[in-house]
Amino acid sequence: MSRLSSEVSVLGPATRVTGRVSGEGSLRVEGKVRGDIQISGDAEIAAAGNVEGNLTAASLDVSGTLLGDVVASGPVAIREGAVVRGDLRATEVSIEPGSRVSVRLMNDFELDLGPADAGAAAKRR
Amino acid sequence: MAGTVIGEGLSVEGDITSDEEVVVQGNLRGKLTSSDAVSIGPSSVVQADIAGQSVSIAGQVTGDITAPERVDIQAGGRLVGDVKAARFTIADGASFKGAVDMEV
Numbered sequence: 689m690s691r692l693s694s695e696v697s698v699l700g701p702a703t704r705v706t707g708r709v710s711g712e713g714s715l716r717v718e719g720k721v722r723g724d725i726q727i728s729g730d731a732e733i734a735a736a737g738n739v740e741g742n743l744t745a746a747s748l749d750v751s752g753t754l755l756g757d758v759v760a761s762g763p764v765a766i767r768e769g770a771v772v773r774g775d776l777r778a779t780e781v782s783i784e785p786g787s788r789v790s791v792r793l794m795n796d797f798e799l800d801l802g803p804a805d806a807g808a809a810a811k812r813r
Numbered sequence: 814m815a816g817t818v819i820g821e822g823l824s825v826e827g828d829i830t831s832d833e834e835v836v837v838q839g840n841l842r843g844k845l846t847s848s849d850a851v852s853i854g855p856s857s858v859v860q861a862d863i864a865g866q867s868v869s870i871a872g873q874v875t876g877d878i879t880a881p882e883r884v885d886i887q888a889g890g891r892l893v894g895d896v897k898a899a900r901f902t903i904a905d906g907a908s909f910k911g912a913v914d915m916e917v
Contacts, residue, residue, distance in 0.1 A: 697823045700816030700833045707827010707843055713820045723827055 695729065701736050715745070717752070724756075731760075735769060748778070816849070821856050835865070837872075851880075855889055868898075870907075877911075 695713035699705060703719040714729030717737040724741045725731065731745035737752035747762035753771040758764060760778040768786035777794045816833025819825055823839035831847040838854035843861050845851060851865030857872030864879040871887040877895045878884050884898040888906035897914040 695820050695822060696818070697820035697839070698816070698818045700831070702832035703817040703835070704830045705825060705827060706830075707825060709823065709825050711824045711839060712822030715823070719817070719831075727823070 699737075701734075730762075733770075742774075821854070853890075855887075862894075 697713060697715045699717045699719045699721060701718040705721045705723065707723045709715065709721065709723065710726040712728045714731070715725065715727050716732045716734060717739055718734040720738045722740045725739065726744040728746065730747045731743060733739055733750045733752040733754055735751040739753065740755045742756045743754065744759045746760065748758055748760050748764045749767065750765070750770045750772055751767040755773050757775040758777065762778065763780045763782070764776055764778040766772050766783045766787045766789055768784045770787040772787065773790045775792045775794055779795070781793060781795065783789055817831055817835045819837045819839045819841060821838045825841045825843065827843045829835065829843070829845045832849065833847070834849045835845065835847045835851045836854065837857050837859060839857060841859045841861050845861050845863045847865045849865065850867045851863055852869040853859055853872045853874055855871040859872065859874045860876060862876045863874070866880060867882040868878050868880045869885045869887060870890040870892055873891045875893045878892065878898070880898040882898070883900035884896050886892050886903045886907040886909055888904040890904070891908045893910045895912045895914070897916070899915060901913055901915065903909050
């Protein structure tokens with residue numbers, strides 16, 4: 689993410705976007721976005737960042753605020769101090785302590801009900 | 814590095830308001846307002862009115878430009894729209910169609 693490539697876009701802390709952001713590459717939001725974000729690369733919402741809108745990206749790393757639904761083809765990481773509300777669809781989701789999260793997880797994987805779960809089920813009987 | 818960079822391949826449809834330097838290398842349709850410098854990169858296609866402290870254009874812009882300091886159209890840059898600025902340059906190889914108001 690720290691590559692100074694033109695494929696990484698940054699919306700700085702003193703920048704506000706109202707509207708739709710879409711396209712190729714990765715995006716780091718340090719400011720405010722009101723509107724949907726749809727990118728092919730990784731999305732990062734920095735601690736001061738604030739997004740009100742739906743977000744589609746390869747992955748998502750949130751330390752700031754996100755109010756909206758997320759679709760990620762890869763992992764979603766919700767960091768300490770983050771505020772997230774909406775539906776999350778991703779391959780894996782991690783939530784750090786100290787974050788405030790009100791989400792519905794709609795992950796595309798089958799829960800592996802292994803032996804531990806079978807044992808717990810037997811105990812309940 | 815600039816505070817805000819709209820990278821190549823990224824498109825913004827809507828308004829951008831900023832108090833820091835804005836570099837557009839991608840596409841923008843809407844409006845761009847900054848109290849700092851604005852530059853439009855060579856690969857950019859912009860359909861927006863732009864206001865900045867200074868505005869530098871190397872890509873294709875359709876819209877009115879307002880800058881208290883200066884507006885520069887670089888070689889290869891193309892602007893269709895009116896310019897309101899204290900200083901205004903059009904480089905050799907740039908194209909421009911519109912009115913100029915230098916507030917004289």
